[in-house]
Amino acid sequence: MRNLGVVFKAGSGYKALLVSILATSLGYGLYKGILDNYLAQIVTMNEFDRGLTEFFREMPGLLLVFILAALYTFSAERLYKIGSLIMLGGMVMISAVPPEKALVTMAVSLYSLGEHIQLGMKSTLTLGYALPGRGGEALGVQSAVNQIGSLAGLIVIIVAFLFVPEGSSFRIFFWIASLITLGSVATAMRLKGSSRTDPHRKRFYFRKKYTKYYMLEIFYGARKQVFFTFGPYVLILFYGARTAAISFLLALAAVAGFLLAPVVGRIIDRIGYKTVMVADTLILVVVCFFYGFAHHLFPRNVAYIVCCINYILDSVISLAAMASSVYVQDISDDPDEVRATLSTGISVNHMITILIALFGGWIWQTLGIETLFMLSALLGLINSAYAATIKTKKA
Secondary structure (H helix, E strand, C coil), rough: CCCCCHCCCCCCCCCHHHHHHHHHHHHHHHHHHHHHHHHHHCCCHHHHHHHHHHHHHHHHCCCCCCHHHHHCCCHHHHHHHHHHHHHHHHHHHHCCCCCCHHHHHHHHHHHHHHHHHHHHHHHHHHHEEEEEHHHHHHHHHHHHHHHHHHHHHHHHHHHCCCCCCCCCHHHHHHHHHHHHHHHHHHHHCCCCCCCCCCCCCCCCCCHHHHHHHHHHHHHHHHHHHHHHHHHHHHHHHHHHCHHHHHHHHHHHHHHHHHHHHHHHHHHHHHHHHHHHHHHHHHHHHHHHHHHHHHHHHHCCCHHHHHHHHHHHHHHHHHHHHHHHHHHHHEEEEEEHHHHHHHHHHHHHHHHHHHHHHHHHHHHHHHHHHHHHHHHHHHHHHHHHHHHHCCCCCCC
């Protein structure tokens, strides 16, 4: 990774931001490493239950535009801190409540609320702290730091669950993740920026010039939700993957993300966000095909390995999502507009995401995983075709 002094502005709050992101992702690595197995083995959620839980988990993303409208005078730094506190509340709740579907879903949704508030703020602050012309690379650094923290948490889970019984250990690691998230909150409180919103700006921010960005967010949100929700669950329910195996797979994806996120960021800066947004879907079609049909083409043990490889490939091509943030920055008039647009984009993204989460489990149960992942590939192709219509400043 390059010297950060050539990527970020001197005197900005980028160091505190990156440390906070590192701590947040460490706690998230522990949380994510055990969550799917916890839901399947302890809470006994089937594929439809998992989709229903994901529907409620994604609801804060859909409501984000209204949440931020109520807090529209707050700075990006302050919103980031609020998100940290809510994430901590969700993590503590999932650590404390009994393994009942409704209570666990509430805890996961609370954590998700804080996560979604932070999501747009992370990109906004990173782009605001970046030097001119270094937006893509700055986002790449942010993504790499996020992957480092997640990887560390996943490694802990991999090692632990090779030696300890799964059923009796999930809650312990949720509490450890809570303590680490508390450290993230403490670090976030050190952010002292003043990127305040213009009090005269509209609370609900939609502009015609961002129409293509909103549409791209809808297509991308739909296609990524299939893998995020059902990718690990296919491996757990269909192939019988245990916690250590899932965590190892997520760790490999984190390593790939750490190594390649800065590279993807530089590629976006050099060849342009449009080219990256169009090209990533070509790989996605192949990934979805093998994820949905591997068990028809190979013996079960080989199909399992093929699906694991394709899960990692999907995590790599998902890095191309940074291109849309650079696109927004490129056509915006000021940093305040970038923040508002990225936050609105998250809500627009979730208009389709929650439907995919709700009906994805039903599609799997009734039509099979083949149909589910071909749907993801089709949505990706539509995303690519639509991205090709973007007119860049150089065009």
